[in-house]
Amino acid sequence: MFVPLMVLKNAFRHKLRTSLTVVGIIVAITAFGLLRTIVDAWYAGAEATSSARLVSRNAISLVFSMPLTYAQKIRQVPGVTAVSWANWFGGVYITERNFFPQFAIDAATYLDMYPEFVLKPEERKAFLVDRRGAVVGRKLADQYGWKLGDQIPLRGTIFPGTWTFTLRAIYDGVDAKTDETQFFFHWQFLNETVKARFPRRGDQIGVYVVEIRDPTQAAAISQDIDATFKNSLAETLTETEKAFQLGFVAMTEAILVAVQAVSFVVIVIIMAVMANTMAMTARERYSEYATMKALGFGQGFVALLVFAESIGIALAGGALGILLTFPLANIFAGAMGTLFPVFFVSRETVLMQLGASLVIGVVAAAVPAWRAARVRIVDGLRAIA
Amino acid sequence: MQIESSEAVPDVVTRTDAPLVAIRSLTKYYTRGEQVIPVLVDINFDVMAGDYIALMGPSGSGKSTLLNLIAGIDKPSSGEIRVAGVDIAGLSDGDLAAWRAAHVGFIFQFYNLMPVLTAFQNVELPLQLTSLGRAERRERVATALALVGLEDRMDHYPNELSGGQQQRVAIARALITDPTLIVADEPTGDLDRTTAEEVLGLLERLNAELGKTIIMVTHDPKAASHARKIVQLEKGVLVG
Numbered sequence: 001m002f003v004p005l006m007v008l009k010n011a012f013r014h015k016l017r018t019s020l021t022v023v024g025i026i027v028a029i030t031a032f033g034l035l036r037t038i039v040d041a042w043y044a045g046a047e048a049t050s051s052a053r054l055v056s057r058n059a060i061s062l063v064f065s066m067p068l069t070y071a072q073k074i075r076q077v078p079g080v081t082a083v084s085w086a087n088w089f090g091g092v093y094i095t096e097r098n099f100f101p102q103f104a105i106d107a108a109t110y111l112d113m114y115p116e117f118v119l120k121p122e123e124r125k126a127f128l129v130d131r132r133g134a135v136v137g138r139k140l141a142d143q144y145g146w147k148l149g150d151q152i153p154l155r156g157t158i159f160p161g162t163w164t165f166t167l168r169a170i171y172d173g174v175d176a177k178t179d180e181t182q183f184f185f186h187w188q189f190l191n192e193t194v195k196a197r198f199p200r201r202g203d204q205i206g207v208y209v210v211e212i213r214d215p216t217q218a219a220a221i222s223q224d225i226d227a228t229f230k231n232s233l234a235e236t237l238t239e240t241e242k243a244f245q246l247g248f249v250a251m252t253e254a255i256l257v258a259v260q261a262v263s264f265v266v267i268v269i270i271m272a273v274m275a276n277t278m279a280m281t282a283r284e285r286y287s288e289y290a291t292m293k294a295l296g297f298g299q300g301f302v303a304l305l306v307f308a309e310s311i312g313i314a315l316a317g318g319a320l321g322i323l324l325t326f327p328l329a330n331i332f333a334g335a336m337g338t339l340f341p342v343f344f345v346s347r348e349t350v351l352m353q354l355g356a357s358l359v360i361g362v363v364a365a366a367v368p369a370w371r372a373a374r375v376r377i378v379d380g381l382r383a384i385a
Numbered sequence: 386m387q388i389e390s391s392e393a394v395p396d397v398v399t400r401t402d403a404p405l406v407a408i409r410s411l412t413k414y415y416t417r418g419e420q421v422i423p424v425l426v427d428i429n430f431d432v433m434a435g436d437y438i439a440l441m442g443p444s445g446s447g448k449s450t451l452l453n454l455i456a457g458i459d460k461p462s463s464g465e466i467r468v469a470g471v472d473i474a475g476l477s478d479g480d481l482a483a484w485r486a487a488h489v490g491f492i493f494q495f496y497n498l499m500p501v502l503t504a505f506q507n508v509e510l511p512l513q514l515t516s517l518g519r520a521e522r523r524e525r526v527a528t529a530l531a532l533v534g535l536e537d538r539m540d541h542y543p544n545e546l547s548g549g550q551q552q553r554v555a556i557a558r559a560l561i562t563d564p565t566l567i568v569a570d571e572p573t574g575d576l577d578r579t580t581a582e583e584v585l586g587l588l589e590r591l592n593a594e595l596g597k598t599i600i601m602v603t604h605d606p607k608a609a610s611h612a613r614k615i616v617q618l619e620k621g622v623l624v625g
Binding site: 002005006009010013287288291292293294295296297298299376377378381 | 453456458459478479482483485486487491493497499500501502506510511513514558
């Protein structure tokens with residue numbers, strides 16, 4: 001009990017200094033946690049993917065479409081168990097600020113392929129039978145206060161005109177990683193309308209989603225699908241759903257690298273601040289360390305006192321920082337709306353925050369502890385005079 | 386070497402023939418660049434068990450350095466220091482720390498109490514290095530504090546005690562392990578005359594009644610007069 005007693009009492013000798021140091025660590029650990037959560041949110045789309053799903057798109061670019069007839073041919077590729085498709089709609093809800101992803105989907109096959117979107121059976125049925133029906137994620141519905149039966153108008157940008165949908169179902173994510181900000185409606189409704197207005201743009205697909213029996217065969221099946229459409233007018237590029245999502249992340253990789261760098265810079269800065277605090281603390285106590293050494297306490301004991309105090313302060317600040325991260329993340333997620341569809345503080349982030357706190361404590365104490373342990377007794381005793 | 390006896394203290398302590406501290410050809414010097422600064426030159430003297438010796442001399446004479454060497458908190462440049470038969474100059478840092486814990490009680494000019502610990506905890510500090518149980522530690526600390534007349538101040542922190550009281554706590558801390566030797570470096574240097582007399586009286590009692598061997602550094606002749614013997618140092622050499 002003696003060491004904890006000494007450490008605790010020493011830590012609060014300069015209450016203002018210790019408090020300010022703890023506040024600094026709280027801010028740093030909270031900022032670190034939030035920045036890591038932003039990085040996680042960026043990767044959330046890729047993390048939530050299934051290894052049993054492939055995505056085929058036009059090999060030239062995602063902007064170009066593929067014929068509807070490809071569905072039948074993809075279905076015949078060995079290893080493929082189901083095929084669905086979706087078109088990016090890109091509509092505007094009231095103003096451009098209200099961004100959320102909208103997809104026209106082949107409803108029955110698509111929903112079967114995404115068990116992570118959990119719908120009530122009666123709502124699913126209501127959506128499937130209503131050509132103008134829509135299904136949205138819980139988070140999106142909550143954000144705009146939509147209720148079942150509400151009419152939701154979207155102004156088309158790729159497909160001109162005002163499109164009004166009736167909200168028939170609201171899905172919940174199977175876990176926290178599931179994106180609950182998407183808006184789905186029937187591809188058939190879009191296709192029929194487009195065909196009526198612009199006949200040449202009918203029967204076109206943005207992406208095919210392909211379910212496969214054996215995820216380990218994903219590469220071979222992807223090659224088979226692409227080989228099927230080799231030398232056609234719309235060659236395909238097939239990849240796993242995760243690779244497809246990571247392709248979007250890669251477009252903003254520079255930002256991600258910057259965010260990650262800043263998160264570590266924050267830790268390095270507080271480490272320097274903490275090291276300064278511990279250096280001052282140890283310097284002020286050289287005579288006490290010398291006295292303890294004179295009484296027979298060893299160098300290791302003196303170093304232990306410095307390390308324990310530094311780690312204690314760092315962990316206290318770290319723990320409070322971790323606790324503060326959760327409400328701040330919620331506020332941040334709310335303020336960002338649907339920009340980050342999945343935004344939650346993961347277990348890995350908490351462990352990293354804890355690890356960072358420990359590293360701050362250890363690194364900050366290293367030099368002061370070494371100096372305190374090595375102080376010559378006669379020099380230390382002289383320091384008091 | 387000539388050791389002068391003080392007549393103020395009666396000789397009531399039983400003595401043995403073998404010296405408790407035997408110093409032979411002791412030299413200490415510091416080097417600053419290429420310059421060698423001698424601090425102690427060829428010191429030879431003995432301290433018998435039960436002695437109460439005052440080391441005197443002007444500033445810079447080497448008296449504190451000699452005390453530090455005897456107490457094992459500094460190392461000589463050459464020569465031998467035997468305390469109770471152990472050549473402490475040859476001990477490693479770790480062994481020397483363990484030796485100090487078992488054999489030396491320290492009293493410093495500025496008390497050197499831990500400001501975050503109570504009087505009780507300060508006195509208990511050296512016992513943390515022993516295998517004594519909590520109950521026995523408490524009993525010993527209570528006895529030591531009673532001996533220095535501070536049993537009613539055991540829960541006070543150093544900044545709640547006067548200088549004299551702090552020095553008495555330091556004396557209790559020096560006694561608590563029942564050391565072979567008590568070293569005191571200007572124990573009254575920071576105290577007024579009345580309080581200094583109280584502290585010196587206490588040291589006299591420790592020597593006379595408990596038979597504690599005490600080596601005290603002082604520049605104050607009045608303080609030195611409480612010792613049984615006075616050893617004079619001048620420019621690193623024993624002069625009387």
